[in-house]
Amino acid sequence: MEQTVQSTRSLAGITPAATSSFAAFNLAEPLLRGVAAAGYSQPTEVQARALPLGLQGRDIMCSAQTGTGKTAAFALPALQRLLIPSKGAGRGPRVLVLTPTRELAMQVESVFHDLGKFAKLKIGLVVGGVSYQPQERLLKGAVDVLVATPGRLIDHLEHKLVDFARVELLVLDEADRMLDMGFIQPVRKIVAATPASRQTLLFSATLEGGVLGFAKQFLRDPVTIQLTSAKKRHESIAQRVHPVGGSDHKQALLAHLLSDPAVTQAIIFTTTKRGADKLAKRLTALGHPSAALHGNMRQSARTKTVDLLRHGKLRLLVATDVAARGIDLEGVSHIINYELPTVAEDYIHRIGRTGRNGATGTAISLIGPDDRTRLASIERLIGRRLEQQIIPVMVPQHSASAGGSTAPGGSGRSGRPHSQGGGRSFSGAAPSGRAPQAAAAPRRSPGARARQSASTSGGGWR
Numbered sequence: 097m098e099q100t101v102q103s104t105r106s107l108a109g110i111t112p113a114a115t116s117s118f119a120a121f122n123l124a125e126p127l128l129r130g131v132a133a134a135g136y137s138q139p140t141e142v143q144a145r146a147l148p149l150g151l152q153g154r155d156i157m158c159s160a161q162t163g164t165g166k167t168a169a170f171a172l173p174a175l176q177r178l179l180i181p182s183k184g185a186g187r188g189p190r191v192l193v194l195t196p197t198r199e200l201a202m203q204v205e206s207v208f209h210d211l212g213k214f215a216k217l218k219i220g221l222v223v224g225g226v227s228y229q230p231q232e233r234l235l236k237g238a239v240d241v242l243v244a245t246p247g248r249l250i251d252h253l254e255h256k257l258v259d260f261a262r263v264e265l266l267v268l269d270e271a272d273r274m275l276d277m278g279f280i281q282p283v284r285k286i287v288a289a290t291p292a293s294r295q296t297l298l299f300s301a302t303l304e305g306g307v308l309g310f311a312k313q314f315l316r317d318p319v320t321i322q323l324t325s326a327k328k329r330h331e332s333i334a335q336r337v338h339p340v341g342g343s344d345h346k347q348a349l350l351a352h353l354l355s356d357p358a359v360t361q362a363i364i365f366t367t368t369k370r371g372a373d374k375l376a377k378r379l380t381a382l383g384h385p386s387a388a389l390h391g392n393m394r395q396s397a398r399t400k401t402v403d404l405l406r407h408g409k410l411r412l413l414v415a416t417d418v419a420a421r422g423i424d425l426e427g428v429s430h431i432i433n434y435e436l437p438t439v440a441e442d443y444i445h446r447i448g449r450t451g452r453n454g455a456t457g458t459a460i461s462l463i464g465p466d467d468r469t470r471l472a473s474i475e476r477l478i479g480r481r482l483e484q485q486i487i488p489v490m491v492p493q494h495s496a497s498a499g500g501s502t503a504p505g506g507s508g509r510s511g512r513p514h515s516q517g518g519g520r521s522f523s524g525a526a527p528s529g530r531a532p533q534a535a536a537a538p539r540r541s542p543g544a545r546a547r548q549s550a551s552t553s554g555g556g557w558r
């Protein structure tokens with residue numbers, strides 16, 4: 097075992113670009129078996145860059161999201177450490193991973209289980225929304241890895257049920273999200289309870305603003321790893337916006353989009369928990385069985401819903417941003433922003449639930465006149481304007497007149513959608529002289545209609 101660690105120290109010479117196999121990292125044999133059993137044949141970019149440094153014991157701050165393989169980038173150095181018996185006294189965790197959401201914590205725990213399955217380690221999970229007793233029992237015994245959300249962990253810490261004296265490696269996963277969720281104080285307290293000699297790995301979607309302050313407080317001489325920028329990511333996802341009028345029109349358009357068989361599985365995002373519940377019920381009533389996912393649900397119900405989605409037993413999920421991060425799902429064909437997120441960054445996280453692991457995906461945002469500012473922020477962030485498509489048959493009555501005369505933007509008589517709508521509110525592309533229909537039942541296949549619909553780059557109400 098000692099030999100393994102000796103050899104990991106010599107990894108400094110490895111250049112990430114040249115690292116095409118996990119064997120090059122000199123991972124211990126049980127871990128290489130775990131990697132192979134997990135089906136990883138080649139390291140991802142974040143793994144190639146972070147593993148040599150993590151295995152050397154360096155502090156790292158890394159801009160990487162779920163979907164990049166970042167979990168293994170911190171789990172493997174953690175597991176490699178654990179193969180050497182602890183010198184520290186006590187039974188507390190030697191590796192502590194903090195994540196912002198329960199779903200992410202569960203996912204991280206399962207990666208530790210998968211990669212460490214030949215290493216005989218005790219891996220524990222501490223999250224909110226479930227009963228305290230099993231966690232208390234877990235924390236009384238010896239634990240190697242503890243994956244936790246800060247809120248529940250701080251409860252245990254304050255009741256002196258957990259001892260961090262043995263922590264050798266601390267991971268702050270999705271640090272920006274932890275900040276956004278107001279976890280700064282619990283995280284500070286938890287970190288303060290761990291030894292200063294620990295190694296710290298911070299992963300975050302962005303390395304800007306508050307996260308830098310976080311890093312300064314908690315990391316020692318960190319190496320920064322910047323993956324491809326947010327603007328360049330998501331090339332596998334077709335993104336577009338559909339202008340909408342009022343809420344009836346929005347619901348009708350959504351139901352219409354969902355009747356496209358190409359939507360094999362979709363996550364529909366709302367901004368509020370109540371909104372998610374209401375919309376899931378409404379869609380179900382409209383013949384599109386849906387389930388909701390949000391932070392007010394009991395954890396068991398959240399887990400069950402995610403499992404249904406993961407196993408293809410649920411086609412439509414209406415969710416708040418609790419589902420925007422962390423959750424790694426393979427089969428999601430479409431992301432629909434029924435409501436745009438209030439924070440532009442969340443747009444990137446939301447759409448990242450599709451187009452994963454080499455698949456392609458589609459992200460559609462339904463945009464009303466009041467969404468202009470939010471849309472502009474998103475477009476600034478991703479560095480381009482989103483393609484705007486108008487589905488003619490779905491144009492609401494009131495919107496058709498809002499744009500000006502008969503068909504805003506010019507050639508209303510053509511009967512065809514056009515690319516430069518000029519109205520302030522949703523500038524419809526309704527064929528001239530025909531009453532536009534807001535909630536008409538689709539007469540052609542939605543795909544065909546979408547193809548026929550206007551594809552604009554700067555029209556509508558922008």
Ligand code: AMP
Binds near residue numbers: 135138139163
């Ligand atoms: P993560 O970003 O850690 O959530 O990982 C996203 C997905 O990529 C998960 O389903 C992992 O199992 C998978 N994954 C991670 N690393 C690799 C790899 N080197 N090769 C293939 N799949 C991987």
